[in-house]
Amino acid sequence: MKTDPALLERQELDQVAEAALCAARVLMEAGVRAKVVHEDCARIARGLGAEHVDLRSGYASLDITVTRGMSTITRMVEVGPLGVNYRLSHGIRALAQRIGDDGMTPTQALSEMTRLKQQTGRHAPWVVALAVAIACAAFGRLLGMDWAAFIPVAASAAIGQSVRHSLLRRGANVFVVAACVAFLASSLAELGARWAGSTTLDLAMIASVLLLVPGVPALDAQYDILDGHPTLGSARTVVVGMTLIFIATGVLIARAVLAVPQ
Amino acid sequence: MTVDLLHLLHQALFGGLAASGFGILFNFSWPDLRWCAASGALALATRTLGQEAGWSLEAASFAAAAAVGCAGQLLHARLGLGTNDLAVAGCIPMVPGLFAAEGILGLYALAAPHPDNPTATALTAMEFTLRVVFTIGAIGTGLSIATHILPNRDRRSASVGAGRPGRAVSPGSRRVRAT
Numbered sequence: 001m002k003t004d005p006a007l008l009e010r011q012e013l014d015q016v017a018e019a020a021l022c023a024a025r026v027l028m029e030a031g032v033r034a035k036v037v038h039e040d041c042a043r044i045a046r047g048l049g050a051e052h053v054d055l056r057s058g059y060a061s062l063d064i065t066v067t068r069g070m071s072t073i074t075r076m077v078e079v080g081p082l083g084v085n086y087r088l089s090h091g092i093r094a095l096a097q098r099i100g101d102d103g104m105t106p107t108q109a110l111s112e113m114t115r116l117k118q119q120t121g122r123h124a125p126w127v128v129a130l131a132v133a134i135a136c137a138a139f140g141r142l143l144g145m146d147w148a149a150f151i152p153v154a155a156s157a158a159i160g161q162s163v164r165h166s167l168l169r170r171g172a173n174v175f176v177v178a179a180c181v182a183f184l185a186s187s188l189a190e191l192g193a194r195w196a197g198s199t200t201l202d203l204a205m206i207a208s209v210l211l212l213v214p215g216v217p218a219l220d221a222q223y224d225i226l227d228g229h230p231t232l233g234s235a236r237t238v239v240v241g242m243t244l245i246f247i248a249t250g251v252l253i254a255r256a257v258l259a260v261p262q
Numbered sequence: 263m264t265v266d267l268l269h270l271l272h273q274a275l276f277g278g279l280a281a282s283g284f285g286i287l288f289n290f291s292w293p294d295l296r297w298c299a300a301s302g303a304l305a306l307a308t309r310t311l312g313q314e315a316g317w318s319l320e321a322a323s324f325a326a327a328a329a330v331g332c333a334g335q336l337l338h339a340r341l342g343l344g345t346n347d348l349a350v351a352g353c354i355p356m357v358p359g360l361f362a363a364e365g366i367l368g369l370y371a372l373a374a375p376h377p378d379n380p381t382a383t384a385l386t387a388m389e390f391t392l393r394v395v396f397t398i399g400a401i402g403t404g405l406s407i408a409t410h411i412l413p414n415r416d417r418r419s420a421s422v423g424a425g426r427p428g429r430a431v432s433p434g435s436r437r438v439r440a441t
Contacts, residue, residue: 036346086290088289128286135287142306206359209359
């Protein structure tokens with residue numbers, strides 16, 4: 001029995017689309033801006049044998065159309081929660097360059113991506129909490145916070161990051177997590193800084209929640225709009241705005257509970 | 263212009279600390295963290311110099327982001343694919359989180375049943391909100407200008423929507439607009 005060559009072509013093209021879309025999804029979820037996602041996705045698809053590539057990137061889904069000869073395949077994939085993971089994105093981008101330069105089969109590319117996703121390490125949660133603590137306290141100093149509030153802010157930011165990590169692992173809503181962590185961290189920072197004799201209580205409260213401010217998505221949103229992806233950029237902007245509102249709500253509740261003058 | 267060297271060092275040091283701390287949160291590898299720190303220190307040093315020269319926060323942030331973006335592009339051969347990401351990490355300590363929080367809290371205060379001095383509160387909230395928008399805009403623009411003007415080898419042969427050079431695109435292909 002002979003297999004139809006056109007069917008084989010379509011099956012292979014389908015794998016090309018799947019591999020390119022898989023890379024695009026990982027890059028989006030790792031916090032990469034749309035232009036880079038499009039470039040690397042196209043590089044992978046062409047390296048795997050596609051002649052023409054079109055990608056549409058939305059906030060929660062990606063669509064790709066790849067063409068070779070007379071065959072065209074369109075596929076769509078959902079994108080998970082967007083975070084920031086530069087080590088993984090660098091790994092995928094290096095793979096895209098390798099595929100673009102040397103070529104690879106779609107199956108090899110998919111297995112390489114799976115390996116990267118599984119083997120790319122993350123810093124231990126306690127290391128991240130410690131780093132966030134130092135970052136928030138340093139941020140506080142940049143804002144003019146006094147030295148007395150330095151340790152309380154660092155401690156409350158570390159606790160806030162640990163709670164955030166734990167809640168997000170359980171699948172809690174990111175906005176609700178932002179409000180809860182903002183309330184917890186700013187309350188602890190205010191109490192700690194007051195106990196330490198700080199005179200910059202307001203700054204301490206704000207500095208302790210700066211870990212929640214979506215700086216990378218805010219810059220990605222602007223990049224996306226500048227690079228000609230206004231839909232995705234606008235969606236990112238809305239998410240950034242909503243996150244800021246939830247953070248401010250958490251701080252506001254903390255101020256009300258602790259009777260901090262408005 | 264007189265430069266307070268101690269203040270400049272303070273800002274650069276804590277800018278570097280903040281950038282490398284957030285670098286760990288963003289999962290940069292350990293070797294890349296020194297570049298995050300350098301990027302943050304350069305950004306804050308440039309912004310501080312600008313502010314001491316009498317520039318507004320927005321103008322100083324723009325200059326700082328452009329400086330970090332240019333430095334990243336110039337070091338591209340050494341830094342590889344992460345050039346833009348390191349520049350972004352360096353600019354994170356300049357994101358005006360304080361203004362954002364104060365702006366939204368001001369708007370909340372305005373929505374209270376009997377706000378104290380609503381005109382002044384509205385003006386303050388508006389000022390903070392505008393400064394957030396303009397500062398983030400300045401940082402993004404500074405970074406983008408460096409990325410778009412200076413050559414970047416990442417961009418070679420990777421545009422979406424175009425066929426391979428020298429090959430005809432199939433007449434049956436369906437173009438989907440990238441949005």
